Amino acid sequence: MSAEIAGNVWQLAKNNGVHMPVIRIFCATRFMGRFSSAISRRVKTVLEKRKVDILENSRVQKVTDTEIALVSGETYDTDFTFMAAGVKPSPIFAESGLPVGPDKGLLVNQYLQSVAYPQIFGGGDCIYFQNQPLDKVGVYAVRQNPVLLHNLMAAMEEKALMPFDPGPQYLLVFNLGGGKGVLKKKNIVFGGRLAFTIKHYIDTKFMKKFQAIEK
Ligand SMILES: Cc1cc2nc3c(=O)[nH]c(=O)nc-3n(C[C@H](O)[C@H](O)[C@H](O)COP(=O)(O)OP(=O)(O)OC[C@H]3O[C@@H](n4cnc5c(N)ncnc54)[C@H](O)[C@@H]3O)c2cc1C
Incomplete structure (x- = not known):
């Protein structure tokens, strides 16, 4: 940078x-x-x-x-x-008692969903993706957007969640x-x-x- x-x-x-x-x-x-x-x-x-x-x-x-x-x-x-x-995620997650990754980002599973609170989802620079650590780049934030939208809607409608695939090397x-x-x-x-x-x-x-x- x-x-x-x-x-x-x-x-x-x-x-x-x-x-x-x-x-x-x-x-x-x-x-x-x-x-x-x-x-x-x-x-x-x-x-x-x-x-x-x-x-x-x-x-x-x-x-x-x-x-x-x-x-x-x-x-x-x-x-x-x-x-x-x-880039470091905000301390707001750890301070709120939410599970976080080693970088203090909101710890999310393959559905971009908090591992402890299924009603909380996250994407972009502020998360720690449990499956594999991701670089803090906009490419991932952009790739996560449609999955986040789908999963937020699905969670409210009690439908199946979609896993996030980080995709090929950017x-x-x-x-x-x-x-x-x-x-x-x-x-x-x-x-x-x-x-x-x-x-x-x-x-x-x-x-x-x-x-x-x-x-
Ligand atoms: C100079 C620069 C160049 C970059 N170039 C590239 C590039 O070429 N390609 C690439 O892929 N990535 C690039 N990146 C990285 C990319 O910008 C980030 O990875 C991306 O913006 C992350 O998106 P995000 O939505 O997670 O976070 P952000 O875009 O940072 O958005 C977070 C938003 O949350 C707001 N916010 C923070 N705390 C609070 C709070 N407590 N309450 C309410 N709102 C809050 C912030 O004000 C901000 O608007 C670059 C970054 C920088 C700084």
């Missing part, structure tokens, strides 16, 4: 012809440590060409309006800070700004304009379905 934010802040400054700010990414350990080096290397190459400063093993301890302080004691002056430290494309991206699908990884064009085409087509028709 930090890579996408840095890339798009760079694009914003470039497109507006304003003074190019110093853009720094602070990583607690390795940059994009959750992903393979084939992906992080490509992303790094694009960002470093734009002079984005990537500081690895630089765990942040404190953020104020004007400064970032690292655990090491170093400090950096800032104008804007973007937090991109990962296409991952990072939008690095400047019309560039890095794409991963199964073992295929590549970067450049084509990767961005594919993402842009898919996202635009999807969003068009939800546009209001204005006359």
